[in-house]
Amino acid sequence: MKSKKPLIPYLVWMAAFVVIPLGMVFYFAFTDGNGHLTLENFRYIGVNSQVYLDSFKVAFLSTLICLVLAYPLALIMSRMSPRAQRMMNILIMLPMWMNFILRICSLDLIFRPTGILNQLLSLLGLGGNAIYQTPTAVVIGIVYNYLPFMVLPIYTVMAKISRSLIEAGQDLGCNGFQLLKKVIFPLSLPGVISGITMVFVPAASSFVISARLGGFNLIGDTIEAYYKGEIDMHAGGMLSFVLMLVIVISIAVMNHFDKDDDIVLV
Amino acid sequence: MKKILSLFLAVAMMASLVLPLSSCSSGPSIVVCNWGEYMSTGSDADYDIIKEFEKATGIEVKYVTAESNETLYSQMKSGAGKYDVIFPSDYMVERMIAEDMLAKLNFDNIPNYKNIMDRFKGLDYDPNEEYSVPYFWGTVGIIYNESKLTAEDLAMMEDCKDWSILWSKNYPDQIMMMDNPRDAFGIALKQLGYSQNTVNEEEIRAAAALLDQQKFVYAMDQFFDMMPAGDLAVGTYYAGDCLTVMEENEDLRFVIPACGTNLFNDAMCIPKTSEKQALAEQFINFVLSAEAGKANTEYVCYSTPNAAAFELLDEEMQNDPIAYPEKKETWESFRNLPTATNDLVRELWNTVKTNNK
Numbered sequence: 001m002k003s004k005k006p007l008i009p010y011l012v013w014m015a016a017f018v019v020i021p022l023g024m025v026f027y028f029a030f031t032d033g034n035g036h037l038t039l040e041n042f043r044y045i046g047v048n049s050q051v052y053l054d055s056f057k058v059a060f061l062s063t064l065i066c067l068v069l070a071y072p073l074a075l076i077m078s079r080m081s082p083r084a085q086r087m088m089n090i091l092i093m094l095p096m097w098m099n100f101i102l103r104i105c106s107l108d109l110i111f112r113p114t115g116i117l118n119q120l121l122s123l124l125g126l127g128g129n130a131i132y133q134t135p136t137a138v139v140i141g142i143v144y145n146y147l148p149f150m151v152l153p154i155y156t157v158m159a160k161i162s163r164s165l166i167e168a169g170q171d172l173g174c175n176g177f178q179l180l181k182k183v184i185f186p187l188s189l190p191g192v193i194s195g196i197t198m199v200f201v202p203a204a205s206s207f208v209i210s211a212r213l214g215g216f217n218l219i220g221d222t223i224e225a226y227y228k229g230e231i232d233m234h235a236g237g238m239l240s241f242v243l244m245l246v247i248v249i250s251i252a253v254m255n256h257f258d259k260d261d262d263i264v265l266v
Numbered sequence: 267m268k269k270i271l272s273l274f275l276a277v278a279m280m281a282s283l284v285l286p287l288s289s290c291s292s293g294p295s296i297v298v299c300n301w302g303e304y305m306s307t308g309s310d311a312d313y314d315i316i317k318e319f320e321k322a323t324g325i326e327v328k329y330v331t332a333e334s335n336e337t338l339y340s341q342m343k344s345g346a347g348k349y350d351v352i353f354p355s356d357y358m359v360e361r362m363i364a365e366d367m368l369a370k371l372n373f374d375n376i377p378n379y380k381n382i383m384d385r386f387k388g389l390d391y392d393p394n395e396e397y398s399v400p401y402f403w404g405t406v407g408i409i410y411n412e413s414k415l416t417a418e419d420l421a422m423m424e425d426c427k428d429w430s431i432l433w434s435k436n437y438p439d440q441i442m443m444m445d446n447p448r449d450a451f452g453i454a455l456k457q458l459g460y461s462q463n464t465v466n467e468e469e470i471r472a473a474a475a476l477l478d479q480q481k482f483v484y485a486m487d488q489f490f491d492m493m494p495a496g497d498l499a500v501g502t503y504y505a506g507d508c509l510t511v512m513e514e515n516e517d518l519r520f521v522i523p524a525c526g527t528n529l530f531n532d533a534m535c536i537p538k539t540s541e542k543q544a545l546a547e548q549f550i551n552f553v554l555s556a557e558a559g560k561a562n563t564e565y566v567c568y569s570t571p572n573a574a575a576f577e578l579l580d581e582e583m584q585n586d587p588i589a590y591p592e593k594k595e596t597w598e599s600f601r602n603l604p605t606a607t608n609d610l611v612r613e614l615w616n617t618v619k620t621n622n623k
Binding site (some may be wrong): 112135147232 | 333336337340358439440481482483484488492493496497498560612617619620621622623
């Protein structure tokens with residue numbers, strides 16, 4: 001790092017698209033319509049407490065399901081031949097090449113009463129509506145959308161675990177389960193942590209998915225409604241601010257586990 | 267090398283910020299902001315109002331759309347939207363007049379205003395006929411799929427007294443409610459026998475409680491494919507759009523409950539910020555002409571307040587009981603509500619949407 005000049009474009013970028021918008025969120029969160037400083041907007045947190053709870057519930061459940069699905073997949077992938085690994089990588093990333101709103105709209109069409117899912121179910125004699133407009137549909141939508149963000153970090157870390165460490169474990173008499181518990185899992189923990197962060201954060205603030213598939217609002221939809229439809233930048237700013245705060249705290253807690261991973265080892 | 271690269275990147279980033287602002291064109295032009303699918307324009311229309319206007323006057327039109335009255339309002343308030351012609355609904359016209367956001371029209375430039383039927387002039391939202399020109403009107407009603415309803419419910423819909431079919435338990439997850447607070451609360455208030463413009467907190471809370479009693483499919487644009495596809499048994503929507511989807515599925519029926527509904531009037535207005543009021547008035551005048559009005563009405567399917575355009579419609583359309591129903595005493599138009607009421611509705615709407623599980 002001899003010269004700081006190459007940094008300039010990135011600093012300009014960050015200022016324009018990170019610092020200034022964040023500053024605006026703070027400004028609106030703590031001012032009223034006349035531009036006076038106020039804490040009055042905290043009232044909106046109480047009004048929307050149920051939406052926050054729902055959002056974190058859905059995000060927690062989705063993250064858990066992603067983890068349960070992704071961990072074995074990442075493990076299996078990391079043991080495949082390099083060629084097969086490349087193939088799997090592409091297969092996992094492929095859906096992300098299409099815009100997520102389009103994918104959610106497709107899920108919407110599939111889940112509808114006359115959609116493919118219900119047509120198949122009625123062929124099996126299980127007619128009616130399976131999951132359309134239910135929280136289950138929302139969780140499925142989020143898991144579907146964010147699963148790659150869980151698989152890829154875990155896989156990346158696992159692929160780097162040296163074979164010799166696993167062989168050492170086997171030499172010392174570990175059976176398959178002990179090997180997983182004492183060698184592979186602790187070593188893959190950084191991947192798990194970043195996977196959880198990468199799924200939980202966007203899931204907690206997700207919008208469109210819940211409104212479209214579930215017919216109810218999560219916090220992202222509520223913030224959107226305040227900003228766009230309902231003309232209250234101050235309420236929207238406060239809701240965004242508190243959402244960010246909760247997320248920053250959860251990331252800090254996660255990172256704490258990450259640093260002390262030798263404690264988890266015990 | 268690095269320096270050149272970083273310079274290049276910086277220039278590229280700055281350019282992406284500045285470029286969209288600097289696009290300019292020669293000749294006079296205006297910006298028209300309408301709702302989606304609410305004017306006969308583009309490739310699927312027989313008569314493109316924008317093109318015809320440009321041809322006739324040489325004024326270039328930049329046509330954009332907004333999502334809702336609230337979006338339009340916030341765009342104008344924040345200064346993000348600089349428009350010359352807008353199409354707000356009745357209650358929003360009233361609000362914009364109250365907040366001094368609209369320009370007084372010079373009716374000398376709008377001679378075709380004479381085409382407007384007298385009963386649409388000087389309505390409550392603009393009693394002195396100063397700021398707005400009627401564009402379309404319509405009602406909200408129940409649209410239902412005949413093949414999905416039980417015999418009992420079908421009989422009930424024959425003589426539809428109120429909105430109670432929306433709270434039926436016979437069609438789980440197949441009953442659609444409009445996904446915006448004003449329309450949803452309006453229907454619930456009517457069902458309870460209250461005014462949709464009530465400022466009484468208890469009545470509004472009762473409406474929210476009523477909405478909570480049903481698990482609705484809240485939708486707006488999805489209506490256009492779900493209703494004709496048979497995904498829904500019962501829905502609520504604007505009469506003009508119901509006419510559109512009924513052409514696609516012959517099992518669909520439309521009815522306005524006797525206990526009352528929302529009679530809406532959308533208008534053409536010019537924001538105070540417009541610097542091209544005379545050109546904008548020329549555009550409004552063009553839309554009010556008989557020929558443009560007729561083409562527009564046939565395309566949009568909403569009800570026209572334009573007598574000259576109405577005369578040119580075919581007889582079937584003129585006598586359509588859905589598009590041109592007989593006005594009832596129980597019908598009401600939205601009025602602008604006080605801030606406290608708007609805030610209450612917004613808070614309750616949030617909980618209604620959150621509880622819809």
